[in-house]
Amino acid sequence: MSVLRRLLRDRSALLGLVIIAVLVLAAVFASPLATFPQDVSTYHVANRLLPPGSTFWFGTDRMGGDIYSRLLFGARLTIVIAVVATSLSVLIGVPVGLVAGYYTNRISDLLMRVSDVFLAVPQIVLAIAIAQTLGPAIQNVILALSVTYWPFWARLVYAETRSLRNEVFIEAAVALGASPARVMVLHVLPSIASSLIVRTTIGMGGAILVAAALGFLGLGPPPPTPEWGRMIAESRAFLPQAWWYATAPGMAILLVVMGFNLLGDGLRDALDPRLRRGGNER
Amino acid sequence: MRLLAMIVRRCLWMPPTLLGLVLIVFAVSHVIPSDPARVMAGENATPDQVAALRQQFGLDQPLPAQFVHYVADVVTGNMGTSLFTQRPVAEDLWARLPATFELALYAIVLAVVAGVPLGVVAALRRNSLLDHAVRIVTVAGLAMAAFWLAILLQLLFSMWLDWTPVQGRIDGWGPDPITGFYTLDALLRGDWATLGQALRYLALPVLTLALPAMATIVRFTRAGVLNVMSSNFVFYQTAMGIPRRRVVWKYILRSALIGTLTQIGLIFGNLIAGAVVVETVFDWPGLGGFAVNSIVHSDYNAVMGFTLFVGVVFIAVNLLVDIAQAMLDPRGLDPRGR
Numbered sequence: 001m002s003v004l005r006r007l008l009r010d011r012s013a014l015l016g017l018v019i020i021a022v023l024v025l026a027a028v029f030a031s032p033l034a035t036f037p038q039d040v041s042t043y044h045v046a047n048r049l050l051p052p053g054s055t056f057w058f059g060t061d062r063m064g065g066d067i068y069s070r071l072l073f074g075a076r077l078t079i080v081i082a083v084v085a086t087s088l089s090v091l092i093g094v095p096v097g098l099v100a101g102y103y104t105n106r107i108s109d110l111l112m113r114v115s116d117v118f119l120a121v122p123q124i125v126l127a128i129a130i131a132q133t134l135g136p137a138i139q140n141v142i143l144a145l146s147v148t149y150w151p152f153w154a155r156l157v158y159a160e161t162r163s164l165r166n167e168v169f170i171e172a173a174v175a176l177g178a179s180p181a182r183v184m185v186l187h188v189l190p191s192i193a194s195s196l197i198v199r200t201t202i203g204m205g206g207a208i209l210v211a212a213a214l215g216f217l218g219l220g221p222p223p224p225t226p227e228w229g230r231m232i233a234e235s236r237a238f239l240p241q242a243w244w245y246a247t248a249p250g251m252a253i254l255l256v257v258m259g260f261n262l263l264g265d266g267l268r269d270a271l272d273p274r275l276r277r278g279g280n281e282r
Numbered sequence: 283m284r285l286l287a288m289i290v291r292r293c294l295w296m297p298p299t300l301l302g303l304v305l306i307v308f309a310v311s312h313v314i315p316s317d318p319a320r321v322m323a324g325e326n327a328t329p330d331q332v333a334a335l336r337q338q339f340g341l342d343q344p345l346p347a348q349f350v351h352y353v354a355d356v357v358t359g360n361m362g363t364s365l366f367t368q369r370p371v372a373e374d375l376w377a378r379l380p381a382t383f384e385l386a387l388y389a390i391v392l393a394v395v396a397g398v399p400l401g402v403v404a405a406l407r408r409n410s411l412l413d414h415a416v417r418i419v420t421v422a423g424l425a426m427a428a429f430w431l432a433i434l435l436q437l438l439f440s441m442w443l444d445w446t447p448v449q450g451r452i453d454g455w456g457p458d459p460i461t462g463f464y465t466l467d468a469l470l471r472g473d474w475a476t477l478g479q480a481l482r483y484l485a486l487p488v489l490t491l492a493l494p495a496m497a498t499i500v501r502f503t504r505a506g507v508l509n510v511m512s513s514n515f516v517f518y519q520t521a522m523g524i525p526r527r528r529v530v531w532k533y534i535l536r537s538a539l540i541g542t543l544t545q546i547g548l549i550f551g552n553l554i555a556g557a558v559v560v561e562t563v564f565d566w567p568g569l570g571g572f573a574v575n576s577i578v579h580s581d582y583n584a585v586m587g588f589t590l591f592v593g594v595v596f597i598a599v600n601l602l603v604d605i606a607q608a609m610l611d612p613r614g615l616d617p618r619g620r
Contacts, residue, residue, distance in 0.1 A: 012421075117306065124559075125555070125589060125592060205425065213428075229429075236563075240437055253427045254430070
């Protein structure tokens with residue numbers, strides 16, 4: 001398949017793919033890979049705040065937990081939050097965008113106005129407010145992210161659908177008597193799939209960043225959940241001595257988000273060869 | 283005319299959008315049970331005291347009535363009283379505005395001053411070592427959690443090197459306000475010591491906020507320059523013997539920056555979002571830190587005030603960007619005025 005071949009020839013996209021593969025493997029095999037799997041929920045005060053070494057690869061935290069092991073279990077959480085929140089946003093945003101873009105009536109106006117309301121403030125502001133009212137839990141973080149994230153997909157799909165609306169192949173399908181639902185799902189959706197895939201890939205990185213920020217502000221899942229953002233927040237009380245405490249989780253966030261961004265850029269180039277990187281970078 | 287139609291249309295849509303925004307935040311903070319009156323009264327309050335507070339703030343009325351009251355008050359400029367600071371929300375927001383504005387202004391200036399030349403040079407020397415280095419910095423800058431970068435900078439510059447303060451905005455009270463910008467006020471009063479101090483406090487939060495903004499600017503400037511470089515008018519100008527330097531920094535840059543300009547709305551949104559987190563880490567007395575504090579304390583009047591305020595600013599900035607873009611490049615204007 002030529003798209004895949006183009007993607008694999010792109011070195012930075014390949015790097016992104018490798019990073020994401022490592023993340024998924026770390027999440028799936030967290031238990032066997034962890035050197036101290038029990039450290040996610042138990043305290044070992046004697047081992048508290050040890051620097052990185054041969055026993056504790058990335059050092060230990062304030063409860064004596066092995067940061068490397070906690071990081072692996074945090075990968076699970078990160079993937080779950082990113083995948084579920086992004087999927088929910090896509091599931092809400094894409095139909096809204098399709099309907100609003102396909103029709104030109106009051107409902108279509110109303111749908112876009114509603115999504116404008118959500119886009120009228122930076123996403124994190126609403127997400128913080130929602131997460132705080134719902135209370136610190138994984139499902140609430142996911143909910144806060146989805147509720148504030150779907151308008152991005154609605155906007156994208158709306159714009160793309162609008163620009164396809166007058167294409168001949170859409171008119172032909174309508175003329176053949178295809179129902180609006182059929183035109184949207186079988187004709188419009190496949191045509192916009194590539195930009196949707198690209199945006200969703202990059203959007204995963206965005207979701208991870210916002211989720212980490214919520215965790216950092218204390219609005220994520222409660223301790224002792226090994227959430228990366230929360231781990232960084234905890235470290236602040238032990239600086240400058242425990243420099244390693246925030247290093248590993250911060251690095252993990254950086255790498256994973258970077259992985260999704262690089263893969264997204266690579267996918268854009270691979271799916272649409274007309275857009276060379278740097279040429280029409282958007 | 284089409285431009286005017288767009289402006290009018292967008293301005294007309296602003297009130298309903300803001301109303302919707304208030305409705306969302308209102309629903310979020312009121313429908314889900316949490317009792318601000320109890321929080322405010324403290325743990326030792328008698329039920330009577332809680333009831334009195336509830337009545338004082340109108341919390342005993344049905345939700346739709348509370349909403350209508352709130353909107354009616356906001357229209358007359360009254361955003362209610364903060365449950366936490368016990369002061370009018372508008373006053374609290376106003377008092378904290380200069381701190382955030384000063385921070386954001388320096389960040390955006392730094393991002394533009396560093397980002398535009400880097401983007402141009404990276405495009406001119408495409409695939410050179412410099413281009414790759416710039417690319418790595420941009421990719422990392424967009425993927426880094428702002429709070430982590432903030433902590434790393436604190437660790438390096440404040441704790442190890444001891445060059446800058448860890449957090450805060452100034453020692454003591456700061457210069458007597460003229461503009462509310464500490465650096466500008468110190469400058470106007472000729473107080474060099476305070477100016478130096480204010481700048482040292484500013485350095486790290488500004489750097490943290492500027493990096494992602496700079497990364498975005500570099501990306502779009504580089505893409506824009508590459509796009510324009512292959513166009514006919516550049517070919518023509520080069521053939522006419524116009525010096526390369528002038529072609530690049532005058533003609534190419536002017537066309538290339540249109541693409542960057544459209545991203546200012548995005549960058550601005552990121553700055554506000556970044557300020558929420560960065561101000562918390564640096565204990566910066568601005569709007570972002572205020573918002574986080576209000577949310578944590580269930581201070582819903584303050585939360586709604588902040589959201590509304592950010593909404594107004596955000597919509598206005600996006601409108602201005604669209605107007606500027608439409609004036610620079612009228613081709614993209616929708617005939618229906620959107």
